Amino acid sequence: MTATLVGFPRVGAKRELKFAQEKYWRKEITAEELEQVARGIRQHNWQVQAKQNLLPVSNDFSYYDGMLDTAVMLGVIPERYRALGLNPLDTFFAMARGYQAAGVELEALPMKKWFNTNYHYMVPEITSDNFTANSAKPVSQFLEAKALGIETRPVIIGPYTFLKLSDVSADLAPGQLVANLAAAYAKVLGDLAAAGATWVQIDEPALVQDMTADDLQLFQDLYARLPLTDLHQRGLNVLIQTYFGDVRDVYQTLISLPVQGIGLDFVAGGAVNSRLVAEQGFPDDKVLVAGVVNGKNIWRNDIAKSERILGSLQSTGVKNLWVGGSCSFLHVPVTIANETKTDVSNFAFAVEKLAELHVLDEFLSNSANGATSAAAASAVGLGQVGAGAGAGAVDYHGDAYYRSVRADERRALQLNHLDLPPLPTSTIGSFPQTQEVRANRAAFKKGTISHDEYTANLKRLTEEVIRQQEEIGLDVPVHGEFERNDMVEFFGENLNGFVFTENGWVQSYGSRCVKPPIIVGDVSRRHELIVEWWKFAQSLTDKPMKAILTGPTTIYNWSFSREDLSDEEVTFQIADALREEISELEEAGAKIIQIDEAALRERLPLRQSDWEKYLDWVIAAYRQTHSQLKPETMVQTHMCYSQFEDIIDAIRDMDADVLLIENSRAGDKFVELLTHIPTALGAGVYDIHSPNVPSPAALEENIQKLTEQLPVEKIWVNPDCGLKTRNPKETWDSLINMVNATKSVRESLSA
DSSP, X not given: OOBBOSOOOOSOTTOHHHHHHHHHHTTSSOHHXXXXXXXXXXXXXXXXXXXXXXXXXXXXXXXXXXXHHHHHHTTOOOHHHHTTOOOHHHHHHHHHHOEEETTEEEOOOOEEEOTTSSOEEEOOEEOOSOOOOOOHHXXXXXXXXXXXXXXXXXXXXXXXXHHHHSEEOTTSOHXXXXXXXXXXXXXXXXXXXXXXXXXXXXXXXXXXXXXOHHHHHHHXXXXXXXXXXXXHHTTOEEEEEOOSSOOTTTHHHHHHSSOSEEEEESSTTHHHHHHHHHHHOOOTTSEEEEEEEOSSOXXXXXXXXXXXXXXXXXXXXXXXXXXXXSSOGGGSOSOGGGOOSSOOTTBOOHHHHHHHHHHHHHHHHHHTTTOOOGGGGOOOOOOSOOOOOOOOSOOTTSGGGSOSSOHHHHHHHHHHHHOOOSSOBOOOSBOOOOHHHHHHHHHHHHTSSOHHHHHHHHHHHHHHHHHHHHHHTOSSOOOBOTTOSSXXXXXXXXXXXXXXXXSOOEEEETTEEEOOOEEEEEEEEOSOSSHHHHHHHHXXXXXXXXXXXXXXXXXXXXXXXXXXXXXXXXXXXHHHHHXXXXXXXXXXXXXXXXXXXXXXXXXXXXSGGGHHHHHHHHHHHHHHHHTTSOTTSEEEEEEOSOOOTTXXXXXXXXXXXXXXXXXXXXXXXXXXHTTTSSSEEEEOSSOTTSOOOOXXXXXXXXXXXXXXXXXXXXXXXXXXXOOTTSOHHHHHHHHHHHHHHHHHHHHHHHO
């Protein structure tokens, strides 16, 4: 076997895990019933991998997130969660989702984006260097597969990546921390060897980021303390797997380690990784797993191109070559087999990518005698591709890309135009997608109700949510977005150039899955997007109704895009389409237009040397959407779960009037960073990704903190993200508490 993969989707082909998780959280099924669903998904995954004659992986399954699993494996469980006295599964979910019962209220651990993907990971909190290895999960899943007659390679997140992505207390002595962490990993690896594992995969994606001399020393110190030679003598081969980029800073160190395999990404890091192998060689006693099947996009593999890469590696002297995925297939849907309405002949989801690995494995097997794969003639198809926008060399800092009046000067005009109280309250946009909302959409798609009935139901739901917002006293209402299935999919459905799947679900975090649109051609505005919905909503209230759209970079980043045009060209096509819509919204009377860029930082290059070019055009694309607006029209933007500290200048350059950010899990650190830019701030005062209902006292404290850091005229009060995934009761209870807390702070400020 010379083919393998990095990881596989764990939600199930039809989101079986999601529905089981949510039933468990609602106490509708037991832990045993949840595990039965999980076991079925795991075993199906192993069987479909083994069927393609691949070396399957185990332990890539999680009930929520692999980083959180790793924290549990190492005993990194903060005392506040241990003190709850819950069973291990519920403690795990308390860390992931927060906990509220019997007068105890705990927030979840922070959540961040996993490198440059739309997947979110939980940030471990390391406050002690006393690690306690618990290998039960990786060992049990390895043995579970073995009982089926399937030999797997267990996967664990490596110690370097775990430390780099964790929140590590500054009080800990580095030397002892490294020694104890390595000892815990050694115990887990030893247990896997004792269980009979012959290979283990240690994921170290953090190696593709910029590494300082201290980072390199940390990596070396960690691996020098692992008993790699002893493990190999006991029959355990170690594969260090990297992905999402190249390993220019650590290549020589990697190939010098006493490990038996190294996995490199030849899609995202292809040119540099190829040069490293060609110029610096690759050891004869190690396996090189060449990631040539793209784990982040859904186009069929260009088999001929992949074979050229593999052939080139062989010609440079690589003796032991396997073919693999560029990264985990977690980032693509499960299979095209469940698609009946869209032409999927050009697409390859996770299951189909396994078949591509098998084809390339055959090429490696046959290449010694000069044979060529019969599939080599089948190159990737790119759908209906047009001429493209042809962005070319553009000066993105000219007057055409900026509003006519500066942001600090616009504020007075906008406050006068809107006539809002201090600390205006609002939400990010979406309201719960209740069973009624989903049933209405499903009935329309099935044809059991007419378009007029569907629209009438949407208008009734919209009016109800506006009346409720007025009743609880929100200052700036939203229309709830009940016509939108997803913040990206909805816009794609109303723009030219997109196609959609029925079951192309991809995990974003926990039980949250998204169904990314696929960009197959030039993007343009087919007709109005939300103008009529905004006009209807505004007609129901005298308060200023926010008009909410998704920004160009987020639409692009949360779609599977064509590969024949640059990211820049496609994003500007989207920006031009949105610009038309935003102009019509202003003409219709919209005073506040929110253009969300939740994913702006998501595709920020992992190497800082590449940041300037990326930020230059994505920020310009954002300004392109609104630079034509009058100064009294307020532009807001929402950005969530991002690391803002290193892109503050870029955020300022977006030229928005109000920035709405996740803050509840960030400990106010972002607020401190944003105090000196002219943009007003809506720093989320409670976490919507937790089912907890925040108390009025806690909310009042959070709002009061904001008034101590920012001028009152620059503060908005809102949750930290959209409310789509929450249930109605917790949503309204939380918003009522938020409004009442805001009123209390207003009174204290005026006293």
